[in-house]
Amino acid sequence: MYTPDPEESISLFISLASISLMSVLFGRKTAGTKLNTINYARGLVVALYIISWTFSLVAAMLVQTNNFNEISCTMSVYLCIVLYAMSKIIIYLFLMEKVYVVTAVGTTRTNFMLYRINLGLLVPYLVIFCLMIIYRVSELLPNGECRIGLLPPASVTLILYDIFISSWLTLLFIRPLMSSTSLLQGPSKGKLRDVARRTLMGSLVALVLSTGNVFTLVLFKGQERGLICLASCTVDVTLNAMTVHWVTSRGGGGRSNTAEKSSNDRRQNPNTQVTTEKQVAPIESHLSVTVESYVEQYHQQTSNGSNPEY
Template sequence: MQNLVIRGWVLATLMVTISSTPVPHALRSVDTAQMTNLRSREVTTYGETPASRTAYTVVSLFCMSLLTGMIGHRLRQMSLRHFKNLCLTQILILLLYFVSMAFVLSAAVVESGLSLQTHSICRGAIILCLAFYVGSKCIMYLFLVERAHALRAPYMHRTHDWLWMVGVLTIFGGFGTISVCGFIWPLSTISEVDGRCRIGLPQFITIPLLSFDVVVNVLLTLVFVYLLGPLIRSGSRPTLTASRFTQYFGRFCGGGRARDSVNLHQGNQLMVNKIEHLLWKTFIGTCAVLGPTVANMASLTMLKGRELGWVCLTVCTIDVTWTVCIFHWLTLGSHESEERTSNTLVLDSASTHDIFFRHTP
């Protein structure tokens, strides 16, 4: 009996000792890490946060209000007779309005409605952004090519004008090739840590796209200014007074040949003022359009195609709306004749709009 009591006492002592022995620190760390991972997986929610969705909703509503206001203002100035006789430049401007509005509406559905929750929606966001971006740029540069054609060869059919043909082929060939590469290799991921969608394009696409955008914009602007050279050459019209800005561009474009279809009467100071006004608007418009585009593409390049989805859509929405605002300002006239010449200034003996009344090829 005594032996049994001793054995029971020893066994109880061992059990108490084992139960009171502390767990090794390494084992406790592993258990804590596993519990933290499990909790983080349970807490992670996929999609955009309420703050980001609210921010984009405010931006999209503001941009849509601007776009509808601008297109309403333009349509209000156009009569039924204008709709029956729309030229290509006016059609391109109206198309730019509608494409920009379609992009803002589609981006709002993807961001605020679907919240970029799945991989398919996240991938669709970059495809949507790229498609409307390239579409709006093509329309914008077609407008610039048509403006140069109307000033250079208003009576010549477009297919017979080498400048128009080269410009169109360059735009569709360049943007078409780059956009196809973007559609094939887009970057879209949803983080397992925060559940946020990140989209972008690889650097071998963003760098050529940015470079091509800047080069085409600058070249088309220089072509337009060069075609104005015969009208603003310094010294060719001694009776006309011009500002230093106009004289500088006149010397820059001094090699431009005179055209029989352009006739600027001496002493017509009003025409000189219109040329100066057009040059200033062209210069400011080019810089204003390039600014947001360069900033957007530069951010995509620095982030290596991993920009937050709602940030990318917000910047693209602002960029598209800003471009429309600039073109609305560039093409908006103060009266009917200026509205009819929404894309160019070709001067006759008394007015600036006769060439567009005759420009039908």
């Protein structure tokens, strides 16, 4: 009778935990949201949730059949290449969108030179994707263990590209935060600065996770056990999705202060009727109350020639 080893049990637990976590995050982010209210940036977030959930689901199935199964072993390496690459591209597009948000004023994405340059930097990833397909490794050892990975021509190229693109996007957030003449400066730009700070931290997390995960591929030289590779990639995509969820979630500090102030006013003036606005979304992480809503309004008013005050 076959008995799962500890590595298989741990990998399966990680996949199942990631499935549950991604389901919760997806539900919180999309609760009560209509399709016609999902714009490009929010669509990227939802797509990242779906891909991360799908990755965890397929990984959970492959983990249970990884040993003594050549088909499962081969599918494992393709899963780590295709869905993992898709999640990374979505994260890069999301970070590029945030760069546009905090640096462009009154211009569209297609007319913004930096945005076009960033999109052009994604083209080499297509070449790297082809290298990963060509130099993939999937084999069964005599003891039935599945070994998957990437050979150095693909793994080294991938880690160098990940470090470059993540570092580049990180610098694009540091520059406006440090500059005294950037769009983020001024007493009325607090929310926009918060967008930049949160996304900067998200970019740093993506850099650390990508470097660590791909470094293991380089270290094992295409001979990493399939269970470990699936588990590490699952953790990578899940933590990235959690980071994006935090980046796009609205802080509750301002709302708490407002509620406390209103409560104090009612206690001091019990006869005064207080009119409150209807909450569009009661959940802090709801799509319609994320920082993108503020940014869209800011860019729209700026492009119309007005100076919004927030």
